[in-house]
Amino acid sequence: MKNIFSILKFTLLIVVLFAVVYPLAVYGIAQFAPNQGKGETISVNGKVVGYQKIGQKFDKSNYFWGRPSAVDYNAAGSGGSNKAADNKEYLALVQKRIDTFLIVHPYLRKSEIPADMVTASGSGLDPNISPQGALIQVKRIAKERKLPEEKVKALVESKINTAVVGPSTVNVLELNVALDALK
Template sequence: MKTHIIPAIRLTVACLVLLAVAYPLALWAVAQLAPNKGEGFLIEANGNKYYSNIGQAMNDTNYFMSRPSAVDYDASGSGASNKGPSNEEYLQELESRIQAFMAINPGVERNQIPADMITASGSGLDPHISVAGAKVQIPRIAKERNLALDTLEELVNKHIESPLWGMFGPKKVHVLKLNLALDALSSMKGGQHAN
């Protein structure tokens, strides 16, 4: 028995030192080389601070809406629902999101709704939406804020981000940055905006 216990204790201590001390210290050291020293990127606007790499709940009809979040935008517990496309509860949830989207975006047909506007991302914290997801909301926002459609189209086009290194992933729009620019535009044009 002694021949098994001593190696097990040694292995436990070695794993504890490696995984609870050395590994976290190595990650912290690498993070110090990154921009912002691993603290994330903050955006300050209107007296508020936001992490730009974490999705924000944007449900006000005056703003471009974010992607749905399976974790209610709680960064301490990212994750997806893990429900498959044949799960009845998941299908009902999607149908509810479709109906809600169509209700606040009159004139948008069911088949015009981009998938990212009704499905949550794998992390539930995605700060981006597709270009189509932004553009389908333009008529609603134009009406809410009393802005011209082409002005909003131009605003969205200015906020399109290219794929990583020009080849990985689709073009996308950062919702928070777009909405902050929308507030600035509304202030300049004298349109309405929510605080």
């Protein structure tokens, strides 16, 4: 009986510690983070349109497309395909993405498509693409929106984030918000 009482006290202590104290401590610390730990949002006219660090699905031809997602951009279920680079299913999926990309961008050759435009990221939620991935879409978007290609290209170039370490990137949501603001 003495052991059971000790185990119950220990269990209660652990429950209080990890179900009450720890979440409250994390919540308290988050209050000092940007946006009180709710993530870095992007707003248009006071309305939140998305999160800066989480990729979103853009599949209309008048928007820049991001990286494909193995989880259909579901932040609750982030993850990659977990298939090897030589897996036949994976290779067929990548080829299908290439074929689709070439149908919508008939002015391109397969060799001109950056890998990030046809392969999903490890999390499936990458909000960024390479500058090359954005630039090869300029012609399509300029045509769809009836804008001069140079204006759309200049917009892309203004949104390139140059990293101190690692490759340069373009945040797709930020780019599309700026695209909508073009007149």
